[in-house]
Amino acid sequence: MVKVLYIAGPVIVLLMLSRFLTGTTRRERLAVILGWLFPGLGHIYLGERRRGLFLGGLIVGTFLAGLVLAHFRCISPFDRHPIWAVAHFFGGLLSLGTWGATQSLHIEADYATYQVGCLYVGIATLLNILVIIDAFDHAEARPDLGPAGAAS
Numbered sequence: 001m002v003k004v005l006y007i008a009g010p011v012i013v014l015l016m017l018s019r020f021l022t023g024t025t026r027r028e029r030l031a032v033i034l035g036w037l038f039p040g041l042g043h044i045y046l047g048e049r050r051r052g053l054f055l056g057g058l059i060v061g062t063f064l065a066g067l068v069l070a071h072f073r074c075i076s077p078f079d080r081h082p083i084w085a086v087a088h089f090f091g092g093l094l095s096l097g098t099w100g101a102t103q104s105l106h107i108e109a110d111y112a113t114y115q116v117g118c119l120y121v122g123i124a125t126l127l128n129i130l131v132i133i134d135a136f137d138h139a140e141a142r143p144d145l146g147p148a149g150a151a152s
Contacts, residue, residue: 024136031139035132037092039124042135055131063094063124070117073107075099084122090132091125 020029027046035042040056043049066074075098077085088095107114 025139028136028139031135032132035128035135036090038094039091039128039131042132043138046135046138048138055134059124059128059131060094062120062127063091063098066117066120066122066124067098067102068117069113069120071105071111071114072098072102073105073114074118074121075102081118084118087122087125089125090128091121092128095125 020032024032031042031046033042034045038056039059040052040054043052043055046052074081074084075088075095077088077099088099091098111117
């Protein structure tokens, strides 16, 4: 069963990627990619500045709160928490930058707030999936508007 998942997982991802690249407009793709790179950026690209700043601010705030609670030691896709790497992937540059900046930190003790901090960071990055979907939905719903033409 595990071998099937090792094969089926990448195949499904490639099929979804193919559909995304061929079945969407440039505007939709850019909104999704920018939203993945940094929370809220997809909305800002669509001209929805307030919405992008609000949603991005919520995600970044939750992410930072989690980092503080976990003493900046909860982002480590290969060493400490490989399963959380799935969630952290959706944080884009936020997760990647944090991982680069904190990879030299090691867990020295089991802090009372460590697990809660890990959960906050995971929730923030997973919440970004919904924000990315929302950006895609807004790009799809108003294809006639360019980045500067969308209402805020």
